Amino acid sequence: MPPDSPAPDSPPPAAAAWWRIMDLRIGIVPAPVAILGAAVAAAFVRLGAAPSDILMNIVVLAIGGFVCAEIGKRTPGLKNLGLAAILATFLPSYLVYAHLLPKDLVKSISAFTDNSNFLYLFIAAIIVGSILGMDRRVLISGFLKIFVPLAAGSVVATAVGCAVGTALGLGLQHTFFKVVAPIMAGGVGEGAIPLTIGYAQFSHQPQGELFAEVLPAVMLGSLTAILFAGVLNAAGKRWPSLTGEGRLQPGEVDDEPFASPEAPRAPVSAVDVGAALVMAVTLYLVGALTQKLWNWPGPVVMLALAVAMKFGRVASPRLERGAFANFQFFSTAVTYPLLFAIGVAKTPWEKLLGAFNLPTLTTIVVTVATLMGTGFAVARWVKLYPIDAAIVTACHSGQGGTGDVAILTAGNRMQLMPFAQIATRIGGAIMVTLTLIAFARLGGG
Structure with a gap:
């Protein structure tokens, strides 16, 4: 076997590169999954049919919660003062107040939180x-x-x-x-x-x-x-x-x-x-x-x-x-x-x-x-x-x-x-x- 050839069980270079992308995380969520999940949620909101079940909310809450937490964890000077928890709680509160979260999504999250x-x-x-x-x-x-x-x-x-x-x-x-x-x-x-x-x-x-x-x-x-x-x-x-x-x-x-x-x-x-x-x-x-x-x-x-x-x-x-x-x-x-x-x-x-x-x-x-x-x-x-x-x-x-x-x-x-x-x-x-x-x-x- 030539010295530069890949090992028999090694993945193709394209697969290895994609896996590195999949291993990029926003909190625990793979970055490509977060992008896809956000797009799917936006489509449901656009159709006026955002469900309030556990499936939709696992995706929406995981993306929203970990995005806020990552911002807090990466803010210089404040990241060690609990900013992740503060942003994860109070930033969405402000977004609701400022009407920056779609009403259908707010209804979905609220119904799930209250009823589950x-x-x-x-x-x-x-x-x-x-x-x-x-x-x-x-x-x-x-x-x-x-x-x-x-x-x-x-x-x-x-x-x-x-x-x-x-x-x-x-x-x-x-x-x-x-x-x-x-x-x-x-x-x-x-x-x-x-x-x-x-x-x-x-x-x-x-x-x-x-x-x-x-x-x-x-x-x-x-x-x-x-x-x-x-x-x-x-x-x-x-x-x-x-x-x-x-x-x-x-x-x-x-x-x-x-x-x-x-x-x-x-x-x-x-x-x-x-x-x-x-x-x-x-x-x-x-x-x-x-x-x-x-x-x-x-x-x-x-x-x-x-x-x-x-x-x-x-x-x-x-x-x-x-x-x-x-x-x-x-x-x-x-x-x-x-x-x-x-x-x-x-x-x-x-x-x-x-x-x-x-x-x-x-x-x-x-x-x-x-x-x-x-x-x-x-x-x-x-x-x-x-x-x-x-x-x-x-x-x-x-x-x-x-x-x-x-x-x-x-x-x-x-x-x-x-x-x-x-x-x-x-x-x-x-x-x-x-x-x-x-x-x-x-x-x-």
Whole structure:
């Protein structure tokens, strides 16, 4: 064989060149596939027949989410501050507001997001996968310890936020009930809505008007937490002793299914991944059922069941490996498409603009900064990593489950989702309850 001739099994030069093009990625999406998918979606929109099913939305959300994320990751000076998560969430929100996204596409994404429970499939896979992949020996202590920075942060942030808002002329009652409490109430569905329903009952004002009044604080509080989580992630690169890079406390190691001598590199089969996903969704449905029957918070019930399974060794090592593989897949491939969907369907840009006055904006930023700063300072007392504890504490000021996803993505710590849910769900429920008690005692604010 001549020395310059190709090996018998080597591809033709044209095929090799094309494969290099196919391996160019926008996030996880091959560039030629992104171009073709965008063209096909545009054709459906042109025909006025954009479906709202999972097939269309896999393509549209993947392209939109990863394009936004890639812009954020490649922006000099800001790429390490969570800009990818911010753009994936808020750029599509602006595009909807400016009528730069076709109406048929917006309807398709909104209908899919509202009807598919896409968000809770993601949260179920992330929570169950991260818990079953967590070190069992420190799991329970981590859940107990995180309440210390969370409680301290909530108390100090409330006091400082109210003091700043009052000093800036907003008034103590307005600052607490319309700005500070909504920030830490647990988001929109679990926080702002029940909070304003209670306000309406006690004050006899229209709930819709009250909701519109508090929503900007919820959304801008979440945006502030996303920005600060990105800053903390960058700080962790500069001062590695302050962070566990997604581990909440020193001494955490991978648990037996991933690091034991018996199965150091045990493969994960497609069957195990599928079985673990069905298990995760079943735990979510159990939580949803308890919420229907007894009004218990469904995600917290799901979280408690996953912890019980881990602590009691209920799931086999094969199922734990499958659950952890689901966590890795969803955190890598689904996060940015989900954030894009949230931006289109659940983040009204005009509501963000409603809080852009200096006193309200300053109060929001100071409240979130104090919440996270206190969590950072207190973490050392209970032997937690300050940066990771502060990012979890930040989720108390997030926009519910959607805020948790964005904050942890900006902080590059998706494995902290179980603790984030504690901050959001339990912390938010406590804040709503105490706020409504105070509102009632003051005769409707």
